[in-house]
Amino acid sequence: MRASFVVSLVSLLLAFPLAAQNSNKKIRKAPGELAARVGNAVGWRRDVETALREAKQNGKRVFWYVPSVARSPMDRKPEIDRYLRGGPFSWPSTIELLRTHFVPVAEVPKGALQEKYELLRNRYIEPGYLVLDGDGKVVSKVDQVTSFHPEWFEAPLRRLAKVGSEDLGEAALREAWAAYRGGDRGLAVTLADAVLAKKPADGIAAEAHWLAGAALCRDGLRSDAIARWQLLSTALPEQPLAWKAALECEGHGPFVHGFEDYLPLPSAVLSTDPTDGSRAAGIYSEAELWQRSVAFLVSMDDGDGVVRDSIYDFGGSDGLPNVYAAVTCLVGEALLCATDEKGGALPLPAPLRARVEAMLQRILANVRNDSWVALSDRDEILWARTYALRFLAAWQARRSADAEAMRPLLLRGVGALLALQPETGVWFHEYGNPFAIATALQALHGAKLAGVDVPQENIDRGLRALAMNRTAEGAFTYGHTENGKPRASLEAAAGRMPLCELGLFLFGASDESKLRASIDVGHRHHGLLAAVRKYDDHADRLGYGGFFFWFDMLARTDATLQLTDQATRVPLLKAQRQLVLELPEFDGCFVDSHELGRAYGTAMALLCLHGTREAR
Numbered sequence: 001m002r003a004s005f006v007v008s009l010v011s012l013l014l015a016f017p018l019a020a021q022n023s024n025k026k027i028r029k030a031p032g033e034l035a036a037r038v039g040n041a042v043g044w045r046r047d048v049e050t051a052l053r054e055a056k057q058n059g060k061r062v063f064w065y066v067p068s069v070a071r072s073p074m075d076r077k078p079e080i081d082r083y084l085r086g087g088p089f090s091w092p093s094t095i096e097l098l099r100t101h102f103v104p105v106a107e108v109p110k111g112a113l114q115e116k117y118e119l120l121r122n123r124y125i126e127p128g129y130l131v132l133d134g135d136g137k138v139v140s141k142v143d144q145v146t147s148f149h150p151e152w153f154e155a156p157l158r159r160l161a162k163v164g165s166e167d168l169g170e171a172a173l174r175e176a177w178a179a180y181r182g183g184d185r186g187l188a189v190t191l192a193d194a195v196l197a198k199k200p201a202d203g204i205a206a207e208a209h210w211l212a213g214a215a216l217c218r219d220g221l222r223s224d225a226i227a228r229w230q231l232l233s234t235a236l237p238e239q240p241l242a243w244k245a246a247l248e249c250e251g252h253g254p255f256v257h258g259f260e261d262y263l264p265l266p267s268a269v270l271s272t273d274p275t276d277g278s279r280a281a282g283i284y285s286e287a288e289l290w291q292r293s294v295a296f297l298v299s300m301d302d303g304d305g306v307v308r309d310s311i312y313d314f315g316g317s318d319g320l321p322n323v324y325a326a327v328t329c330l331v332g333e334a335l336l337c338a339t340d341e342k343g344g345a346l347p348l349p350a351p352l353r354a355r356v357e358a359m360l361q362r363i364l365a366n367v368r369n370d371s372w373v374a375l376s377d378r379d380e381i382l383w384a385r386t387y388a389l390r391f392l393a394a395w396q397a398r399r400s401a402d403a404e405a406m407r408p409l410l411l412r413g414v415g416a417l418l419a420l421q422p423e424t425g426v427w428f429h430e431y432g433n434p435f436a437i438a439t440a441l442q443a444l445h446g447a448k449l450a451g452v453d454v455p456q457e458n459i460d461r462g463l464r465a466l467a468m469n470r471t472a473e474g475a476f477t478y479g480h481t482e483n484g485k486p487r488a489s490l491e492a493a494a495g496r497m498p499l500c501e502l503g504l505f506l507f508g509a510s511d512e513s514k515l516r517a518s519i520d521v522g523h524r525h526h527g528l529l530a531a532v533r534k535y536d537d538h539a540d541r542l543g544y545g546g547f548f549f550w551f552d553m554l555a556r557t558d559a560t561l562q563l564t565d566q567a568t569r570v571p572l573l574k575a576q577r578q579l580v581l582e583l584p585e586f587d588g589c590f591v592d593s594h595e596l597g598r599a600y601g602t603a604m605a606l607l608c609l610h611g612t613r614e615a616r
Helices: 002-014 048-058 077-086 092-101 111-116 150-161 171-181 185-196 202-218 222-235 240-249 286-299 317-339 350-367 381-398 400-418 434-449 456-467 497-505 512-524 526-531 546-561 566-581 598-611
Strands: 061-066 102-106 128-132 138-142
Touching: 048 061, 048 102, 048 128, 061 150, 077 240, 092 102, 092 150, 092 240, 138 150, 171 185, 171 202, 185 202, 202 222, 202 240, 222 240, 286 317, 286 350, 286 598, 317 350, 317 381, 317 598, 350 381, 381 400, 381 434, 400 434, 434 456, 434 497, 434 546, 456 497, 497 512, 497 546, 512 526, 512 546, 512 566, 526 546, 546 566, 546 598, 566 598
Parallel strands: 061 102
Antiparallel strands: 061 128, 128 138
């Protein structure tokens, strides 16, 4: 059987010709006329100086929205600005709160203003806000806000203004909101429509339409949600929620990208002022994190088993389908972990488990063929191929009854990945680099464990290419070393070292002492990675960026699992586990770079938690 398996693999390799890398053109459309109005109902003052004068005169405080800071390394500044304007600054009660009790202003700080309030690159990571008294003294300072919820956003501001909290939404829609928050979104739509049938005031009607669309969207009925939001934007074009609906329909809004929701939050979240953006450590048990994160992941399915929240387009807009496929496969692997109770997974409620199973089947159906990937793209297709292979290997490992059904899919996945390897052995995404090579090798090793014979010549080419990038100290270069000796510092390479060393180790080209050393360096310099976690581009002098955070965290987890000495392995897993448990957002999900998205961050965090379960 193995001989025929290898023959089949060779024939599959010929079916995936290697094309030249294609365009990396980024197509970033601006919002339409109605969508561009989001956030305008707040009534922003012209600048901070003007707002302070008014606040001094009226005895109010200034609410200063900081969309960005001068010289910020953030790449997608317009996008995160839209998320805030289309999220909290479009919510009726938040608008009323800001207009009534504060003097709102939106200004990008520069020069003396930036220095005075220490709103500096790498010290204040947008988006965020400051609350100032009339004399300009800072009352509150919040940055790194990457999750949105009206109650969470309003709670600290209501305490400052000494006004009571309000239930979510219009009173006429409380029952519909209760159904949404309880998970019965079909009932939420029915109840919202019942309110609309009574022909309520425009503000209530707008909220009812918005709620119905939100419920449909989270149930995987994206086209129905869009139709409902389009009806809202057409019927009530002067309502702020209509502007938000238009933004979401165009794919620019925070809700469709998973940064905003309206689920119940514990009192510990609502009673605590933000100290580190939207992060909230120590609020949830591990079981609660699994349930909340898994529920979020299944709600991000567009109904066809694809998660499309990411806007990562560094390899060009034509690569987005491959980004979606890669993220979806990581989500699938995390969901497999969530259902693997024999492997130590925490139990999920039966209704949630049923939704997980349905989504897993849809993902598997996508992986079975290439209709969901962009075959002409050569910038991001590597991730679609490697993570699909990881997903298939994880399926076989956790569901032995499906082993025979998985074999041809694994074989096909190996063939697709090997077809991306040039003669140099240097796998690439947007460029050839050691972490792409190591990721491919790790995926192929998983396939070998699943019973697929991978041609040794391909493995050897990959190992030689990877080793070319390793310095004598064990650091790996960022890009592939084509000529001369590799040059990289341990400090700059700390994040990628465990992954790259693991790629060598899995095929006998490294040893356990070197693997352990790479893990130690990763932990020692973890702070460098964490400091830029919420930037969407290279942000410091060493080239670290937020999009490396969970990528490197999972690699460090995977590398640690290969250590054979339990006395060494378990403390390292415990330290890794603690890092993950400190990072949930206030709703129990996870994120690093907003560009990669919360589905990606949440899936990676769950994979890390599952990988460190030995240290519970």
